[in-house]
Amino acid sequence: MKTMTSGTGRGPISRGCHGFTLVEIMVVMAILVMLFSLIAVNLGGMQNTAAEKATGALVKKLQTYLDDYHSKTGSYPPDGIDFSVETDEGESIQGSACLYYFLARKRLLIKEKRAGKQFTREEMPPGKFRETELLPEDPDLPGVRELVDGWGTPLHYDNTENGEFVPQGGDVHRDPVDDDEHPEDPREGGLVVEGQNAVVEPGIQGKGYDLWSHGPQGHDMEADPSLPVASWSLK
Numbered sequence: 166m167k168t169m170t171s172g173t174g175r176g177p178i179s180r181g182c183h184g185f186t187l188v189e190i191m192v193v194m195a196i197l198v199m200l201f202s203l204i205a206v207n208l209g210g211m212q213n214t215a216a217e218k219a220t221g222a223l224v225k226k227l228q229t230y231l232d233d234y235h236s237k238t239g240s241y242p243p244d245g246i247d248f249s250v251e252t253d254e255g256e257s258i259q260g261s262a263c264l265y266y267f268l269a270r271k272r273l274l275i276k277e278k279r280a281g282k283q284f285t286r287e288e289m290p291p292g293k294f295r296e297t298e299l300l301p302e303d304p305d306l307p308g309v310r311e312l313v314d315g316w317g318t319p320l321h322y323d324n325t326e327n328g329e330f331v332p333q334g335g336d337v338h339r340d341p342v343d344d345d346e347h348p349e350d351p352r353e354g355g356l357v358v359e360g361q362n363a364v365v366e367p368g369i370q371g372k373g374y375d376l377w378s379h380g381p382q383g384h385d386m387e388a389d390p391s392l393p394v395a396s397w398s399l400k
Contacts, residue, residue: 216315220378220394230268230292241374242267244324246331254307261312261320268292314378326373347384351393358392365398
C-alpha cells in the first residue's frame with residue numbers, strides 16, 4: 166500500500182481537519198447578534214430622522230400653500246371643526262382632509278372679468294402632493310384624503326382666525342384610521358419633552374392656523390411623548 170508524501174519528500178501529508186468547538190460557535194453567534202443589534206438601532210434612528218425631515222418638509226410646503234391661499238382669498242381654509250364642511254360629493258371632512266380638499270381639489274374662483282365679449286377667470290392653482298403624503302382613499306368616501314406625516318399618521322389642522330382653538334383629540338380622523346383615542350392636543354396640555362415646551366407661539370397668536378404632527382409618538386398612547394413637528398415651531 167502506497168503512502169502519499171509531500172513534494173519535498175518530508176513525510177506523509179495529514180488529511181485531518183480541525184472542527185469548531187461549541188464555545189467558538191457560541192462566541193461567533195454572540196458577535197453576530199451584537200452586530201445585527203447595532204445595525205437595527207442605527208437603521209431605526211436613520212428611519213426616524215428621515216421621517217422627521219419628510220414631515221418638516223410637508224408642513225413647510227403646506228405653509229407656502231396656505232400663505233398663497235390667504236393672499237388670494239383673504240382667509241385660510243376652514244377646518245371643518247368650527248362648522249361642518251362637505252365635499253362636492255357630500256362627504257363630511259375636517260382637519261387635514263379639509264386642507265387636501267381646499268388646496269388640491271376644489272377649484273376656487275379668485276377673480277372674474279368680463280369686457281365686452283371677452284371673459285376671463287382665474288382659479289386657485291391646485292397644490293401638488295405625493296401619494297406618500299396622503300392616506301389611501303377609502304372607496305366609501307370618494308375624494309376624501311387625509312395628509313399624513315413621515316410616520317404615516319394623519320396631520321392636524323385648525324383654523325384659528327377667530328382667536329380660538331378647539332382641542333383635537335379622540336375620533337377626529339376618517340377611515341382608514343378612524344381611531345377613538347390618540348395623544349392629547351399639544352396646545353392644551355402644557356406638554357414638555359426633555360425640558361422643551363411643545364408649543365411655541367401657536368396660531369392664535371400667530372398666522373391664524375395651527376398645523377402639526379404628533380411626531381414619532383404617532384397615536385401610540387403608551388409611547389414616550391415626543392415633541393410635535395408643528396407650524397408654530399418650524400423655522
